[in-house]
Amino acid sequence: AIGYETLQTANSGEDYNVAVGHQALTSLDDSGADDNVAIGALAADALQSGNQNVAIGKHAFGTSTDGTHNVAIGPFAMYQPTRTVVGNVAIGYKALQQSTSANMTGIVAVGYEAGWNTYVTAADHSVYIGYKAARGIGNGLIGGNSPNVIIGGEAGMHMTGSDHLC
Secondary structure, three states: OEOOOOOOOOOOOOOOOEEEOOOOOOOOOOOOOOOOEEEOOOOOOOOOEOOOOEEEOOOOOOOOOEEEOOEEEOOOOOOOOOOOEEOOEEEOOOOOOOOEOOOEEOOEEEOOOOOOOOEOOOOOOOEEEOOOOOOOOOOOOOOOOOOOEEEOOOOOOOOOOOOOEO
16 A cells, blocks of 8 residues: 555455555455555545455546446546446546446446446446447436447437447
């Protein structure tokens, strides 16, 4: 651990975690929270439990308290998920920031603000690639237990329905 208040609440039960930067992994406090990497100011700062997450960039994977097998690379990538997140990939500035669902599982967002501010219901296993791809999808409009594939600059912005290939 390198940086002010990194791994601040960790005790002897959290193993093989790496924290570099101001308050990176500062809230980690679960004996099963192992193998996490957080690099950057406030990276994975609220994570209390979960394992094998990678957060690189300022506020990457920030405010999430529980998650496993996630990758967040870029400033504010996967910042502020409101539920349990498992197996997601967010690469790029604000990729998957402020995204919510019952639980977010297996979503891939690559690009500047890809999947930013999306409110999805059961859209697990979706793919958003490109500049602002799937940005701002509205509450409950994407779902039906069906994944969506949205590729291209601003593709799928404010889209409705499910089973989309854009």
